Amino acid sequence: xxxxxxxxxxxxxxxxxxxxxxxxxxxxxxxxxxxxxxxxxxxxxxxxxxxxxxxxxxxxxxxxxxxxxxxxxxxxxxxxxxxxxxxxxxxxxxxxxxxxxxxxxxxxxxxxxxxxxxxxxxxxxxxxxxxxxxxxxxxxxxxxxxxxxxxxxxxxxxxxxxxxxxxxxxxxxxxxxxxxxxxxxxxxxxxxxx
Numbered sequence: 201x202x203x204x205x206x207x208x209x210x211x212x213x214x215x216x217x218x219x220x221x222x223x224x225x226x227x228x229x230x231x232x233x234x235x236x237x238x239x240x241x242x243x244x245x246x247x248x249x250x251x252x253x254x255x256x257x258x259x260x261x262x263x264x265x266x267x268x269x270x271x272x273x274x275x276x277x278x279x280x281x282x283x284x285x286x287x288x289x290x291x292x293x294x295x296x297x298x299x300x301x302x303x304x305x306x307x308x309x310x311x312x313x314x315x316x317x318x319x320x321x322x323x324x325x326x327x328x329x330x331x332x333x334x335x336x337x338x339x340x341x342x343x344x345x346x347x348x349x350x351x352x353x354x355x356x357x358x359x360x361x362x363x364x365x366x367x368x369x370x371x372x373x374x375x376x377x378x379x380x381x382x383x384x385x386x387x388x389x390x391x392x393x394x
Contacts, residue, residue, distance in 0.1 A: 204230070255326075257302035257319055259284050267291075267300060274298040276333040280323060280352060282306045282340055290338065298336070301326060306344040307351055313344075315351055323352075327359055334362040341368045341386070 204226055211222035229236035252258070253265035260266070267273065267287075277298025281287050287300050303318045327335065337352050339345035349365060356363050369387025370379055379387075 256287075256300045257284070257304060257322075258287055258300065276331060277336065278327070278330070278332045278334070279336040279338050281338050282345065282348070286338065286340070296336075303339075303348065306339060306342070306348040308344045308347075318348075320352070320355065324355065327356070327361065332361055334364060336364045336366065338366045341383075 207226040207229070208219065208222045211217050211225050212219055214222075217225070229239075249261050250259050251261065251263070253260045253268055254263050255268040256265060258265040258267060274297050277296075278301055279287075279290065279296060279298055280301045280303065281290065282303050282305060284302055287302060290296050290300075301319070301323050303320065303323070305313050305318050307313060307315055307318070335356055337349050337356075339348045339352075353363060353365075367390040369383060369390050
C-alpha cells in the first residue's frame with residue numbers, strides 16, 4: 201500500500217486537492233489504468249515540448265506564441281497579466297484583441313517575490329522598443345496584485361503612453377448586501393458615467 205500512499209502524497213501537492221480528494225483520485229486512476237496512462241503520456245509530452253514565448257512569456261511549443269505571431273491583433277495595445285492562466289481567462293472573454301506581457305507572478309515581499317524577480321525589466325524594454333499607445337494592467341484584485349499595479353503604474357508613468365486598469369467590483373448576478381465592503385468600495389470608485 202506504500203505505492204498508493206505515494207500517489208496520494210503527490211496528488212495533494214496539486215492546488216485545491218486535499219487528502220480525501222487525492223485518495224478518491226488515486227483509487228479512480230488505479231481502477232482505470234488506461235486513463236492514468238493517457239494522463240501520464242500527455243503530461244510527459246506537454247512538459248517536454250512546452251516553452252515560454254520569447255516575447256510575452258506565454259506557454260508555447262515554438263519560440264514565439266501564436267498570439268505574438270498574429271499580426272491581425274492590435275499591435276498598439278499591451279495587456280499586462282501576472283500568469284499565463286490570466287492570459288487564458290482574458291482570451292476566453294473574446295473582448296481583448298491586443299498583445300500580452302506576462303510578469304510570472306506578483307510582488308509579494310513576504311514570499312520573497314520582489315520586483316526584480318518578475319518580468320518587469322522585460323516589460324520596460326518592450327515598451328521602449330514597441331509602438332504601444334496603451335498598456336492595460338490586469339493584475340488580480342489581491343493585495344499582491346494591487347502592490348504590483350501600483351509599482352507598474354509608477355514605472356509606466358515615465359512613458360508617454362496611456363495606462364488603464366481592469367475594473368473591479370460586483371460580479372454579474374451578485375447582490376450588494378452580500379458584497380464585502382472592499383469589493384463594494386472598489387465598485388463605487390471604479391464607476392463610469394453613462
